[in-house]
Amino acid sequence: MFARYLLATLALMFLVLPLRAQDAHSMGIGGAATAAPMGLFSIYWNPADLAFPDGSPSGWSVGSGFSAFDTSNSGKPIVHFQPGDALGSGQDPVQRYQQYLGLFGVKYFSTAAGVIYDQELNYSASQGALQFFHDRDNNSIGLVSSYGVNFQQTNQQVANLVLGYGMPFPLGSLQMFTIGGNLKYHDGLQYQQTTLTGTYNPATPMDGAYTYTKTTSNSGLGLSIDGGFLAKFTDALTAGMVFENLTSNFTWQATQQNYQLDGAGHETPVGPAQSVSLSTPFPYATKLGMAFTPPDNNIGIEAEISWSQDQTRWRVGMERYYPEAHVLVRLGTFADEVSNQQMWTFGIGYVGKNIAVDASLLTRSIPDLQDSISLGGALDAVVCF
DSSP states (O other): OHHHHHHHHHHHHHTOOOOOOSSHHHHHTTTOOSSSOOGGGHHHHOGGGGGSOOOOSSSEEEEEEEEEEEEESSSSOGGGOOGGGGTTSSOSSEEEEEEEEEEEEEEETTEEEEEEEEEEEEEEEOHHHHHHHHHHHTTOTTSSSOEEOOEEEEEEEEEEEEEEEEEEOOOTTOSEEEEEEEEEEEEEEEEEEEEEEEEEOTTSTTSSOEEEEEEEESOEEEEEEEEEEEEEOSSSEEEEEEEEEEEEEEEEEEEEEEEEEOTTSOEEEEEEEEEEEEEOOOOOEEEEEEEEOOTTSOEEEEEEEEEETTEEEEEEEEEEEETTTTEEEEEEEEEETTTTEEEEEEEEEEEOSSEEEEEEEEESSSSOGGGOSEEEEEEEEEEEO
């Protein structure tokens, strides 16, 4: 029973990395989108921004965005990441985080609805665990007297239905002040987690000094609520604040199977699989953003600070608009919490009368992208009616 509670707690701690940008516009400015004019994508970044005019002649807009991101602290090129290559890298534990995000949404004036698809990989392995897997794959178990094995790999897929609404709220002498909220329904599609903790001794593999468990599920449900506001102080200065997951609950109905290792490291199921409930609510986060857009200068500067789980993160971005070509060029930066490195983002967008298309790239190493420890990219398009 204690092992189940321990595994559930590990799952909760491991699945709380913040979501990345699911649209190219926000990725291009380093994710500093809390106070930036995001139109339809405000349903993801700040629901209060839904009440700001977005230029749609009839109030209707339809859009979609997709992004991918991959990072690790192993110091190895992420496009060639192999757990065995991280053995002896000096990182303990070795971590990897991978995410695919997609959004399809519809906006009508200040109301929006959308579906966000989120697929994540979380990987954490101690050097002892990496050595164990290396020796097992090479049939050399026994050359080391014991292994300190701490390993967890989690794959999950979640579809999120989001309903957002923003409204003006007169406040003093501000040019405009809006408030907004999101209701998010989470439908868990797939969950797979492998956890190995403790000490494995090949000479006495049945001493119970380790726990080896695999947890699977195709069913998870939950609800979360966001709140936010946006204040336009002058023609140039806008500030926004978002409270993500003010209340949140999410539970996987899963099957958990324990395993036992023999002297060669091979695994055998122990007893029947057990039904368990894993409570993994999304973490509360506060974000404060500023956007500075001097009139007639065609330049925008965005900055954001966020607080979540005793961590403070900064994001900064800027964009330059070329009205003759209807083109936007973007640049952004932020500190990646997995690799502990500064990431750089680049974006380009086209804004027409009724359509906007954006593309962006995220990397650590320029121009040697193949050697970057983190890579990402995004595409999005919005049509206004």
